[in-house]
Amino acid sequence: SAEDGSAAWLRYAPVTQAKNSRLLPAAIIALNSTKSSPVYTAGQELRDGIAGIFSKELNVSTQARRTSSAVIVGTLTAYTNDYGDLEDAEDLEEDGFFLSTEQDQVVIVGHNERGALYGAFEYLSRLAQGDLSPTSFISNPQAPIRWTNEWNNLDGSIERGYAGPSIFFRDGFVLENVTRAAEYARLLASIRINGIIINNVNANATLLTARNIEGLARLADAIRPYGIQLGISLNFASPRDLGGLSSFDPLDPKVDAWWMNITTQIYAKVPDMIGYLVKANSEGQPGPLTYNRTLADGANMFARAVRPYGGVVMFRAFVYDNHISPANWKADRANAQLEFFQHLDGKFDENVVVQIKYGPIDFQVREPASPLFGALHNTSTAIELQVTQEYLGHQCHLVYLAPLWKEILGSDLRADSRSSKVKDIVSGSRFKRPLGGYAGVVNVGTNSTWLGSHLAMSNLYAYGRLAWDASLESEAILQDWTRLTFGLDQEVLDTITDMSMKSWPAYENYSGNLGIQTLTDILYTHFGPNPASQDNNGWGQWTRADKASIGMDRTVKNGTGNAGHYPPEVAQIYENIETTPDNLLLWFHHVPYTQRLKSGKTVIQHFYDAHYEGADTAQAFVRQWESLKSKVDNERWNHIMFRQTFQAGHALVWRDSINQFYHNLSEIPDESKRVGNH
Numbered sequence: 001s002a003e004d005g006s007a008a009w010l011r012y013a014p015v016t017q018a019k020n021s022r023l024l025p026a027a028i029i030a031l032n033s034t035k036s037s038p039v040y041t042a043g044q045e046l047r048d049g050i051a052g053i054f055s056k057e058l059n060v061s062t063q064a065r066r067t068s069s070a071v072i073v074g075t076l077t078a079y080t081n082d083y084g085d086l087e088d089a090e091d092l093e094e095d096g097f098f099l100s101t102e103q104d105q106v107v108i109v110g111h112n113e114r115g116a117l118y119g120a121f122e123y124l125s126r127l128a129q130g131d132l133s134p135t136s137f138i139s140n141p142q143a144p145i146r147w148t149n150e151w152n153n154l155d156g157s158i159e160r161g162y163a164g165p166s167i168f169f170r171d172g173f174v175l176e177n178v179t180r181a182a183e184y185a186r187l188l189a190s191i192r193i194n195g196i197i198i199n200n201v202n203a204n205a206t207l208l209t210a211r212n213i214e215g216l217a218r219l220a221d222a223i224r225p226y227g228i229q230l231g232i233s234l235n236f237a238s239p240r241d242l243g244g245l246s247s248f249d250p251l252d253p254k255v256d257a258w259w260m261n262i263t264t265q266i267y268a269k270v271p272d273m274i275g276y277l278v279k280a281n282s283e284g285q286p287g288p289l290t291y292n293r294t295l296a297d298g299a300n301m302f303a304r305a306v307r308p309y310g311g312v313v314m315f316r317a318f319v320y321d322n323h324i325s326p327a328n329w330k331a332d333r334a335n336a337q338l339e340f341f342q343h344l345d346g347k348f349d350e351n352v353v354v355q356i357k358y359g360p361i362d363f364q365v366r367e368p369a370s371p372l373f374g375a376l377h378n379t380s381t382a383i384e385l386q387v388t389q390e391y392l393g394h395q396c397h398l399v400y401l402a403p404l405w406k407e408i409l410g411s412d413l414r415a416d417s418r419s420s421k422v423k424d425i426v427s428g429s430r431f432k433r434p435l436g437g438y439a440g441v442v443n444v445g446t447n448s449t450w451l452g453s454h455l456a457m458s459n460l461y462a463y464g465r466l467a468w469d470a471s472l473e474s475e476a477i478l479q480d481w482t483r484l485t486f487g488l489d490q491e492v493l494d495t496i497t498d499m500s501m502k503s504w505p506a507y508e509n510y511s512g513n514l515g516i517q518t519l520t521d522i523l524y525t526h527f528g529p530n531p532a533s534q535d536n537n538g539w540g541q542w543t544r545a546d547k548a549s550i551g552m553d554r555t556v557k558n559g560t561g562n563a564g565h566y567p568p569e570v571a572q573i574y575e576n577i578e579t580t581p582d583n584l585l586l587w588f589h590h591v592p593y594t595q596r597l598k599s600g601k602t603v604i605q606h607f608y609d610a611h612y613e614g615a616d617t618a619q620a621f622v623r624q625w626e627s628l629k630s631k632v633d634n635e636r637w638n639h640i641m642f643r644q645t646f647q648a649g650h651a652l653v654w655r656d657s658i659n660q661f662y663h664n665l666s667e668i669p670d671e672s673k674r675v676g677n678h
């Protein structure tokens with residue numbers, strides 16, 4: 001049914017503004033489109049959308065003609081050939097679109113076919129939100145790379161996926177039925193995503209067998225009508241493990257030739273493959289360091305192979321040693337990225353992009369921006385974000401992530417004492433790089449809701465919107481999504497807005513505060529509270545909590561030196577307790593529990609209070625959602641009610657576990673006498 005979640009924000013539900021439907025065009029012209037092209041898809045979407053929203057059936061033709069009222073969609077070239085110059089669209093860039101609804105003709109023109117499809121989805125999004133006001137504007141993407149990463153294994157399981165098995169693979173092979181993959185591509189196209197890396201970064205070499213390459217072609221064919229290209233993650237040791245060579249040394253000519261050959265085979269079947277994603281020498285994965293080659297040697301080997309086809313290599317910066325010693329006060333996993341990559345700046349081929357997780361550790365509820373963004377000036381970079389809520393409640397907790405992402409994207413790292421916001425670095429503009437952009441780990445599954453939770457879909461929606469334009473406001477994005485997903489009722493809009501905008505702060509409050517990291521179990525499940533799991537192991541997500549004090553000393557003067565990995569103006573802020581913002585205090589400093597925050601509270605009292613506040617907010621979500629019972633269909637209302645009830649209960653578990661843990665450790669009483677035995 002329409003409300004099982006499959007259609008997500010593309011429901012095309014009827015809107016009551018239909019009285020204005022006289023403003024609608026009378027026909028659709030999808031210029032010069034052939035079946036399965038994105039412009040053809042645009043024509044079909046416009047027809048289906050207008051039928052759904054306004055109950056008006058329009059014909060779609062594929063050839064230009066003069067009409068008094070039509071929606072015309074096509075590439076700029078096609079449009080100008082048939083209808084003459086379009087000055088307003090002069091500044092279109094790759095993937096960009098021009099939309100004009102000011103005249104009797106609605107004009108949707110893309111720089112390329114994909115852009116035209118984006119314009120069609122934009123027009124439909126406005127109609128579905130009841131917005132028929134005249135408009136005329138150009139929209140260009142801030143960055144060329146707007147991809148998802150899907151950590152799907154060939155056996156059909158998904159690493160850190162919380163919505164059932166894979167829509168791409170089963171039992172070692174690509175699925176025969178690629179319908180769901182095409183439906184996913186449709187959703188992604190509507191938020192202007194242009195690439196999917198379909199398999200896990202912990203990659204299996206058997207993806208490269210002849211049978212699976214055929215399967216890749218099938219998937220690529222299924223998503224191509226939506227302007228989406230397919231890419232794959234590689235296992236660095238494939239030449240040995242699959243190819244039977246004695247090594248996988250990137251400087252061994254036989255290895256190089258093996259990759260060239262396999263790449264040629266893939267491009268023969270998938271001529272528009274976007275490229276490769278590589279996790280090397282990280283968490284047990286093989287890589288060039290095995291042969292004392294540099295990470296750049298490894299990345300460039302793939303870059304040479306895909307270059308003739310216009311392919312890109314995304315090389316992950318998530319390289320670190322997971323056996324570091326907690327006994328060493330100066331050891332710090334957060335230092336790994338700069339240590340491994342800074343000296344390679346400028347040594348990567350032009351079609352390599354270093355893909356950097358937003359923070360120096362691993363998708364925690366609060367991290368500073370990775371210092372690597374500010375350190376690579378001669379290397380293209382992309383930011384890796386996580387839609388799947390690995391450390392953030394597995395989609396069982398509502399945590400709207402756009403505010404977190406925007407905080408990172410807006411961080412100004414002040415490289416060379418000039419404005420150096422992360423969003424301007426990854427767009428390529430700050431350091432004048434040819435490539436750059438966004439990688440979002442999504443991990444959709446076969447669950448009809450895609451992510452296992454209706455409300456979690458706001459994160460996927462927001463990811464695409466921010467990858468296109470990071471200057472958009474979190475709340476505005478959320479409200480577009482809400483109207484598209486739940487309709488135009490004001491109370492529904494206000495309630496979901498309020499819940500969502502409070503959700504990240506609430507989760508931070510009842511999990512890990514002040515930059516101490518999420519405090520979830522890091523050894524097994526990454527779910528639920530387990531503050532003791534952080535310390536005394538080689539993973540380096542330490543809190544260094546003892547009876548009297550807590551936090552990682554990352555100062556240059558006395559600690560791991562990580563604060564000094566940032567450009568000087570920012571380094572100075574983090575080096576000093578007085579200037580470090582409270583929310584990152586324990587990320588950069590080791591302090592007594594009695595340390596006073598800028599708020600005047602002590603660290604420990606802040607912990608206690610924040611946990612009560614956060615858990616209270618989660619209780620309120622239940623009542624808020626309850627109030628919408630008559631306004632949301634039963635299926636979705638019940639599904640969300642179940643999750644909000646779970647979150648409310650789990651928030652109490654979080655609150656009491658964390659508070660009790662630090663109370664036991666510090667033996668400092670809660671001023672409000674809630675924690676401990678009273």
Ligand code: GCW
Nearest residue numbers: 151159160201202279318362
């Ligand atoms: O945080 C870790 C995750 C792993 C993941 C890894 C990575 C895919 O727990 O599941 O592996 O990060 O990003 O490579």
